Amino acid sequence: EVQLLESGGRLVQPGGSLRLSCAASGFTFNKYGMTWVRQTPGKGLEWVSTFNGNGGNPHYADSVKGRFTISRDNSKNTLYLQMNSLRVDDTGIYFCAREDWGYYDSWGQGAQVIVSS
Amino acid sequence: EVVMTQSPATLSVSPGDRAALSCRASQSVSSNLAWYQQRPGQSPRLLIYDASTRATAIPARFSGSGSGTEFTLTIDSLQPEDFATYYCQQYDNWPRGGFTFGPGTKVDI
Numbered sequence: 642e643v644q645l646l647e648s649g650g651r652l653v654q655p656g657g658s659l660r661l662s663c664a665a666s667g668f669t670f671n672k673y674g675m676t677w678v679r680q681t682p683g684k685g686l687e688w689v690s691t692f693n694g695n696g697g698n699p700h701y702a703d704s705v706k707g708r709f710t711i712s713r714d715n716s717k718n719t720l721y722l723q724m725n726s727l728r729v730d731d732t733g734i735y736f737c738a739r740e741d742w743g744y745y746d747s748w749g750q751g752a753q754v755i756v757s758s
Numbered sequence: 759e760v761v762m763t764q765s766p767a768t769l770s771v772s773p774g775d776r777a778a779l780s781c782r783a784s785q786s787v788s789s790n791l792a793w794y795q796q797r798p799g800q801s802p803r804l805l806i807y808d809a810s811t812r813a814t815a816i817p818a819r820f821s822g823s824g825s826g827t828e829f830t831l832t833i834d835s836l837q838p839e840d841f842a843t844y845y846c847q848q849y850d851n852w853p854r855g856g857f858t859f860g861p862g863t864k865v866d867i
Contacts, residue, residue: 686802686845686859700855736801743849743857744792746813748801 643667643747645737650752657727661752663720663737671715674740677722680751681733690722691740705731727756760784760848762860769865775836779863781829781846790850793822793831796862797842805844806831833865841865 649661663675677689690711692699699711710723720737735752738745761784771777781791789809794802804813806822809829819834833840846860 685861686847688855688857688859691855702855741807743790744804744807744847745794745802746804746807748803751801 643739645739645747645749647735647737647749647752650735650754652755652757653727654758655727655729655756657756658723658725659727659754661722661724661735661737661754663722663749665718665720665737665739668739670713670718675713675720676738676740676745677711677720678736678738678745678748679731679733679754680736681730683730689735692720694740724754727754729756732756759856760787760850760858762846762848762858764844764846764860764863766863767861769863770867771836771865772867773836773838777833777836777840777865779831779833779844779865781824781831781860783827783829783848786826787848787850789825790848791822791824791829792847792849793820794845794847795840795842796845797839802845836865841867 644666646664653659672694674693676691679689680686690701692711692713708726712721737749739747763782765780791809793806796802805816805820810822821832823830843862843864845862849857
């Protein structure tokens with residue numbers, strides 16, 4: 642059974658940093674692209690970033706480019722999202738998802754990120 | 759950026775009814791479209807991909823159709839567990855990202 646478990650979400654002040662993790666199990670992690678999708682009150686579901694499974698370059702939404710960095714450790718079956726210069730409108734639930742040719746066939750339960758002073 | 763719209767925003771139906779949900783893309787996305795179901799407090803669940811292919815373990819009462827810019831998710835004989843919010847997502851730019859979701863249609867009683 643595919644399982645994705647996010648962690649690291651918390652309350653952080655504007656301008657602060659946070660790192661989310663997503664522990665994967667139940668499938669061959671290095672064969673899949675992995676993605677972060679967030680759900681915010683203002684924009685609904687929003688694709689954030691993808692790290693393809695074939696070792697290609699990561700991709701980012703314009704709204705997070707230059708502030709967020711996606712990475713993966715295939716030896717630990719873990720996906721990460723380093724978030725810097727956080728803004729109030731980054732508040733939301735961050736989901737880790739397994740990507741299969743562009744759509745997301747498995748999702749984690751989500752990590753709540755609140756950016757507020 | 760491809761903008762996705764969904765209609766209606768809310769659909770009020772009764773158990774046993776058929777529901778038809780619409781999704782439109784601002785430009786052609788071919789058949790690169792997925793549908794997801796999200797129940798309150800849960801993460802989204804993949805229902806349909808490639809516009810009309812049911813995902814693993816999805817009941818046959820869910821069906822998808824369309825291509826280009828117009829798509830429909832049909833739910834036959836609505837069950838109590840089907841009352842949820844449904845999102846469409848285009849992935850025409852794969853693998854370069856930039857995928858976009860629609861704002862969702864809430865199906866309620």
